[in-house]
Amino acid sequence: MASAAPLKRRRPLPLTWLGLAPFALFTFLFLIWPTLYIVIGAFQDRSGAFTLQNIADLNTGTIPSSYWISIKISATSAALGCLIGFGMAAAVTFGAVPRWIKAPLMTFSGVASNFAGVPLAFAFLATFGPIGLVTVFLRNNFGIVLQRDIGFSILSFWGLTITYLFFQIPLMILIITPALEGLKREWREAAAVLGASTAQYWRMVALPILFPSILGTFALLFANSFGAVATAIALTGSSLNIVPIQLFAQIRGDVLGNPNLGYAMAFGMIVVTAIANVLYIWLRIRAERWLK
Numbered sequence: 001m002a003s004a005a006p007l008k009r010r011r012p013l014p015l016t017w018l019g020l021a022p023f024a025l026f027t028f029l030f031l032i033w034p035t036l037y038i039v040i041g042a043f044q045d046r047s048g049a050f051t052l053q054n055i056a057d058l059n060t061g062t063i064p065s066s067y068w069i070s071i072k073i074s075a076t077s078a079a080l081g082c083l084i085g086f087g088m089a090a091a092v093t094f095g096a097v098p099r100w101i102k103a104p105l106m107t108f109s110g111v112a113s114n115f116a117g118v119p120l121a122f123a124f125l126a127t128f129g130p131i132g133l134v135t136v137f138l139r140n141n142f143g144i145v146l147q148r149d150i151g152f153s154i155l156s157f158w159g160l161t162i163t164y165l166f167f168q169i170p171l172m173i174l175i176i177t178p179a180l181e182g183l184k185r186e187w188r189e190a191a192a193v194l195g196a197s198t199a200q201y202w203r204m205v206a207l208p209i210l211f212p213s214i215l216g217t218f219a220l221l222f223a224n225s226f227g228a229v230a231t232a233i234a235l236t237g238s239s240l241n242i243v244p245i246q247l248f249a250q251i252r253g254d255v256l257g258n259p260n261l262g263y264a265m266a267f268g269m270i271v272v273t274a275i276a277n278v279l280y281i282w283l284r285i286r287a288e289r290w291l292k
Helices: 015-042 053-059 063-093 099-112 118-128 133-142 146-150 157-181 185-193 198-226 230-236 243-251 259-291
Strands: none
Touching (some): 053 063, 053 259, 063 099, 063 198, 063 243, 063 259, 099 157, 118 157, 118 230, 157 198, 185 198, 198 259, 230 243, 243 259
8 A cells, every 4th residue: 555645844934034024114115115206206207207307407506516515514524523433432442541431432322323303403503503502602701703703603514514423423433443343452462573663553554454444434424414304404494505405495396396306306315325335335345354
């Protein structure tokens, strides 16, 4: 009597993947779908027909200058964020400051790196605005008027740049600290045995190894600043000609507004930030090869 054919085992459903379902749904609804909507709208006219005129119009009026100002603000805040953040991270990593400061600093950096939008704009207006705490204190006690004597205004290029530094510096600290901790003590000892000074060690050994991480973090900070919309609008309103503010005016649908041109401006911002993020990921992979 022939034996019965063995029953095939049914593979269990991958229930472990269900935990990713909320994240996947959230990503699709608030990242992928809006991005596709913007990209499609950038190549349509008001009637929905395909056109390249919106892309061509990016080179008209004040749009090129708004991109240039946004790029300068992003590059400046990213460079200062990298410089200051690197110094602070190196100080707490290599013991230049008391070790107990490191934990509070990392905790604060985790919070501050995500502190943006209207609350951040209000905080800086309350501090450096026309009737801000620091502005009034300097005027009443030292007779110093920031805008008249120093030429500083919170609604200017440097005002927005300094505001961005509040989240740029903590983000740099969070990203570069693991890279600094990855520097092996043997490398420094070997450099000292060969007669290298501390400055020579940093110039010839440490910084070349850290350079991909630093440059990659610069690209990430640039993208982080370039895409900051809520903070810029809440802080400067229409007083500073940057891309997010012009984009908001176009999409809002005023008499002179062109929503599809706004989509094209948003598409341009997506391209710039995508290039910066791809550069960051590529440099991050190269840096991790050295630090393994």
